[in-house]
Amino acid sequence: xDDALYLTNLRxxxxxxxxxxxxxxxxxxxxxxxxxxxVSGIDGHGALVLPALVDSHLHLDKSLAGLPWYPHAAGPDxxxxxxxxxxxxxxxxxxxxxxxxxxxxxxxxxxTGHCRTHIDVDPELGLASLEGVLEARERYSHAxxxxxxxxxxxxxxxxxxxxxxxEEALRAGADLLGGIDPAGIDGDxxxxxxxxxxxxxxxxxGIDIHLHDGGETGAAEVAAIVERTKVHGMQGxxxxxxxxxxxxxxxSAAAPLIEAMAxxxxxxxxxxxxxTSIPPVKQMHEAGVAVAAGNDGIRDSWCPYGxxxxxxxxxxxxxxxxxxxxPDLELAHHFASRAGADLLGVAxxxxxxxxxxxxxxxxxxxxxxxxxxxxxxxxxxHAGHIIxxxxxxxxxx
Amino acid sequence: xDDALYLTNLRxxxxxxxxxxxxxxxxxxxxxxxxxxxVSGIDGHGALVLPALVDSHLHLDKSLAGLPWYPHAAGPDxxxxxxxxxxxxxxxxxxxxxxxxxxxxxxxxxxTGHCRTHIDVDPELGLASLEGVLEARERYSHAxxxxxxxxxxxxxxxxxxxxxxxEEALRAGADLLGGIDPAGIDGDxxxxxxxxxxxxxxxxxGIDIHLHDGGETGAAEVAAIVERTKVHGMQGxxxxxxxxxxxxxxxSAAAPLIEAMAxxxxxxxxxxxxxTSIPPVKQMHEAGVAVAAGNDGIRDSWCPYGxxxxxxxxxxxxxxxxxxxxPDLELAHHFASRAGADLLGVAxxxxxxxxxxxxxxxxxxxxxxxxxxxxxxxxxxHAGHIIxxxxxxxxxx
Numbered sequence: 001x002d003d004a005l006y007l008t009n010l011r012x013x014x015x016x017x018x019x020x021x022x023x024x025x026x027x028x029x030x031x032x033x034x035x036x037x038x039v040s041g042i043d044g045h046g047a048l049v050l051p052a053l054v055d056s057h058l059h060l061d062k063s064l065a066g067l068p069w070y071p072h073a074a075g076p077d078x079x080x081x082x083x084x085x086x087x088x089x090x091x092x093x094x095x096x097x098x099x100x101x102x103x104x105x106x107x108x109x110x111x112t113g114h115c116r117t118h119i120d121v122d123p124e125l126g127l128a129s130l131e132g133v134l135e136a137r138e139r140y141s142h143a144x145x146x147x148x149x150x151x152x153x154x155x156x157x158x159x160x161x162x163x164x165x166x167e168e169a170l171r172a173g174a175d176l177l178g179g180i181d182p183a184g185i186d187g188d189x190x191x192x193x194x195x196x197x198x199x200x201x202x203x204x205x206g207i208d209i210h211l212h213d214g215g216e217t218g219a220a221e222v223a224a225i226v227e228r229t230k231v232h233g234m235q236g237x238x239x240x241x242x243x244x245x246x247x248x249x250x251x252s253a254a255a256p257l258i259e260a261m262a263x264x265x266x267x268x269x270x271x272x273x274x275x276t277s278i279p280p281v282k283q284m285h286e287a288g289v290a291v292a293a294g295n296d297g298i299r300d301s302w303c304p305y306g307x308x309x310x311x312x313x314x315x316x317x318x319x320x321x322x323x324x325x326x327p328d329l330e331l332a333h334h335f336a337s338r339a340g341a342d343l344l345g346v347a348x349x350x351x352x353x354x355x356x357x358x359x360x361x362x363x364x365x366x367x368x369x370x371x372x373x374x375x376x377x378x379x380x381x382h383a384g385h386i387i388x389x390x391x392x393x394x395x396x397x
Numbered sequence: 398x399d400d401a402l403y404l405t406n407l408r409x410x411x412x413x414x415x416x417x418x419x420x421x422x423x424x425x426x427x428x429x430x431x432x433x434x435x436v437s438g439i440d441g442h443g444a445l446v447l448p449a450l451v452d453s454h455l456h457l458d459k460s461l462a463g464l465p466w467y468p469h470a471a472g473p474d475x476x477x478x479x480x481x482x483x484x485x486x487x488x489x490x491x492x493x494x495x496x497x498x499x500x501x502x503x504x505x506x507x508x509t510g511h512c513r514t515h516i517d518v519d520p521e522l523g524l525a526s527l528e529g530v531l532e533a534r535e536r537y538s539h540a541x542x543x544x545x546x547x548x549x550x551x552x553x554x555x556x557x558x559x560x561x562x563x564e565e566a567l568r569a570g571a572d573l574l575g576g577i578d579p580a581g582i583d584g585d586x587x588x589x590x591x592x593x594x595x596x597x598x599x600x601x602x603g604i605d606i607h608l609h610d611g612g613e614t615g616a617a618e619v620a621a622i623v624e625r626t627k628v629h630g631m632q633g634x635x636x637x638x639x640x641x642x643x644x645x646x647x648x649s650a651a652a653p654l655i656e657a658m659a660x661x662x663x664x665x666x667x668x669x670x671x672x673t674s675i676p677p678v679k680q681m682h683e684a685g686v687a688v689a690a691g692n693d694g695i696r697d698s699w700c701p702y703g704x705x706x707x708x709x710x711x712x713x714x715x716x717x718x719x720x721x722x723x724p725d726l727e728l729a730h731h732f733a734s735r736a737g738a739d740l741l742g743v744a745x746x747x748x749x750x751x752x753x754x755x756x757x758x759x760x761x762x763x764x765x766x767x768x769x770x771x772x773x774x775x776x777x778x779h780a781g782h783i784i785x786x787x788x789x790x791x792x793x794x
Contacts, residue, residue, distance in 0.1 A: 069762040071723040274716030299769075304721055305712070307770040315702070316716070319671030324701055326468040365466040372696075373704040375788075376773065391772075 010044040025384035052113025052358035053310035054340025057294025061129035066102035096132025106308035111360030118151035123161035151178035179209035206237035218245025235265035247277030262288035271296035272316035311374035329368035422781035449510025449755035450707035451737025454691025458526035463499035493529025503705035508757030515548035520558035548575035576606035603634035615642025632662035644674030659685035668693035669713035708771035726765035
C-alpha cells in the first residue's frame with residue numbers, strides 16, 4: 001500500500017464533501033465516502049481541493065531564486081533589461097539548474113503542477129540555459145511537469161545565428177519555438193515570422209511569441225501571426241504571450257482581431273501587467289480565444305515581483321479586469337488551471353477518477369475566495385505523492 | 398518581569414543584526430546585543446523586523462468577515478453597489494461589531510497596528526454602524542488603534558438629514574468627517590464642500606473625502622478641495638481618498654494640481670485600483686504630497702478582494718506604478734507604514750528606543766522582498782504583547 005494516499009474531510013469546488021483515494025499516481029476513487037480499506041486517512045480539515053495550478057509563462061532560467069536579494073538594476077527600457085541580464089548572468093554563483101530548481105520549489109509549494117517556461121537561446125549562450133533547465137526538470141520530475149520554449153530574447157534577425165541555435169535547441173529537447181516583438185526587436189515582421197513559422201513547421205512544434213509591442217504596431221503583428229498560423233496549418237498550436245496591444249487599441253479595432261485569433265486557434269497568455277494595458281481576457285474567452293495565465297519573470301533581473309503563486313496571479317488578472325462576481329473570479333482561476341492544462345496538453349488533468357493525482361488543498365470556502373485571499377496551500381500532491389505542506393516544500397531536492 | 402519581551406536574532410531594514418527588549422509597551426533597548434537579564438529570549442530566526450503597518454483607508458463596518466462566503470451581487474455601477482448594500486445589511490446574522498472585529502483580526506495577523514476606517518452614517522442607519530465599530534475598537538484596543546471617519550456613503554445633500562447625523566457622529570466619538578464625490582453623488586460641489594468644511598471647522602476635526610469622480614470633473618473637485626482647505630486653515634488635516642482623476646488627466650494638467658495639494662497640505666490615500674487609473678504616487682510624494690495607502694473594502698458587498706494585508710497592498714501599488722528598484726519598493730512600503738502613521742498622527746511610531754512596541758517580523762531579507770513576496774508574518778507585537786504568530790491570531794477576542 002506504499003503508493004496509496006487517502007484524504008478525508010475535503011470539499012470540492014461546488015462545496016460538496018469529498019474523500020479522495022489515490023493509487024499509483026492516479027485518482028482511484030472520489031466521493032462522499034470511499035472504500036480505502038487498509039490505507040490510513042489524512043484529515044483535510046474541510047479544505048477545498050482543486051486540481052494543480054498551471055503556470056503557462058515562466059522564465060525558469062532567469063530567476064535568481066536562492067541567491068541573496070538582488071536589487072533591480074536595469075533601466076526602464078527593454079534594451080537596458082536585456083543588457084543588464086547579459087552583464088550579470090556569467091558571474092552568478094548558482095547554476096541555471098540550481099536557480100531553476102529553487103524557483104520550481106516555490107511554484108510547487110503554491111500548488112502549481114505544470115508549467116511552460118521560455119529559455120533564452122542565442123549564439124553567445126548557446127544551449128547552456130536550456131541544458132540547465134532540462135537538468136532541473138529531470139531533478140524535479142516527481143514534483144512538476146515542465147514544457148520548454150526556445151526563446152530568442154535578443155531577437156531572431158538582429159542577433160545573427162540565433163535561428164540556428166533555436167533549431168539546435170529543438171534537437172536538444174526544447175518543446176516549442178519562441179519569438180519576440182518582430183517589429184519592436186527585429187524591425188522586420190515578415191522576416192521573423194517567416195523564420196520561426198518555417199522552422200516550427202519543419203520540426204512539427206508549436207510556437208509561443210512574446211508580443212510587448214503596443215497599439216497599432218502590436219495589432220498589426222497579431223494580424224500577421226493569425227495569418228501565418230492559418231497558412232502553416234498550425235491552428236491550436238500558436239500562442240501570443242502578453243499581447244498588451246489588445247488592451248491598448250479601441251474596442252472596435254480589437255474585436256475583429258480577437259475574432260480572428262479565435263478562428264485561427266491562436267491563444268493568449270497573460271500575466272496581468274501592472275503598468276500597461278491588460279488584454280480584455282473575458283471578452284477574448286467569450287469569443288473563443290484560449291486564454292491562459294503565467295507568472296512571467298519571478299525574482300529576476302527583469303522584475304523583482306512574485307513568489308510563484310498562480311492564485312495570486314489569478315487575483316491580479318481579476319483585479320486588473322475589474323472581476324468581482326464569483327463566475328468572473330472562477331474565470332480568472334480557470335485561466336490559471338484548466339485553460340493552462342489544455343494549452344500545455346496536460347493529459348488526464350482534473351479531479352475525476354482516473355485523472356493524474358496532481359492537486360492541492362486550501363483553507364477557503366470557494367474558488368472565488370481562493371483567488372482573492374490565496375492563503376498558503378495546506379497540502380500539495382503531485383503524481384500521487386505529498387510534496388508540500390503549509391507552504392513548506394517536502395519533496396526531494 | 399511580566400511585561401517584558403526579549404526578541405533575539407532579528408535584522409533591521411538595513412540588514413543589521415538586532416535584538417529588541419520591550420518593557421511596558423515600549424521599546425526599551427535595541428541593538429546588536431542588549432541587556433535583558435532575567436527575561437528569556439524568543440529566537441527571531443533571522444527575520445526582518447519592521448514597525449507596524451498602517452491601513453489608512455478601510456470600511457470596517459461593511460465587511461462580511463466571519464460570515465459564509467458572499468458571492469458579489471451588485472451591478473458594475475456605484476449606485477447598484479450602494480443599493481445592494483442597503484438591501485442586505487439589515488438581514489446579516491452577525492453584528493457590525495462582530496464583523497468589524499473579525500476583520501480586525503485579519504488586519505492584525507498581517508502586522509497592521511493602526512488604521513483609519515470610514516463608517517457609513519445616514520438618517521436611516523443613524524449611528525448604528527459607528528457604535529458597532531467603536532465597540533469593536535474597544536474590544537481590540539490591545540491589538541490595534543482605530544481612527545474613525547463619519548462617512549456619508551449615500552451623499553450629503555442628496556440624502557437629506559445626513560449632515561445632522563454626521564454631526565451627531567462627531568459627538569458620539571467619530572474622529573473625522575468624510576465626504577463623497579461632491580459632483581458625482583451630490584451634483585453640487587460647492588454645496589457638499591461648504592457643508593463638510595464648515596462642520597469640520599466648527600468641531601475642529603479633519604476631513605477625508607472619497608473622490609472617485611474621474612477626469613476633468615474630478616480634477617475640478619481636487620482644486621475645490623485644495624481651495625477650501627486653505628480658506629478654512631485646515632492645511633495638513635485634509636485627505637483625498639482615491640483621487641483616480643489624478644491618474645486620468647494629462648500629466649501637464651495633473652502637475653499644477655499636485656503642486657497645489659502639496660502647498661495646501663492635502664494628502665492622498667490610494668488602494669491601487671485595478672480597473673481604473675492610479676494617481677502618480679511617486680511624483681506626488683516627490684512633490685511633497687503626503688501619500689498613504691489603505692485596503693479599502695475587504696470582503697464586503699462592494700468588493701470581494703483582500704485579506705487585510707498592507708504588504709500585499711504595497712505590492713499592488715508598486716505593481717500598478719511599475720516600481721522595480723529597491724528605493725521604489727521601499728516607497729510603496731513607506732505609504733503603508735510611516736506615511737500612514739504620520740497621516741493618522743500615531744505618536745511614537747517606529748523602532749527607536751522609546752517608541753511604542755508595535756512591530757512585526759517577516760522571513761524576508763529586505764523591505765523590497767517583503768513587499769513583492771509578503772509571506773506570512775512570523776510574529777506580530779502590539780503595545781508590547783505578542784498578538785499573532787505565523788498568520789494565526791493569538792490575542793484576546
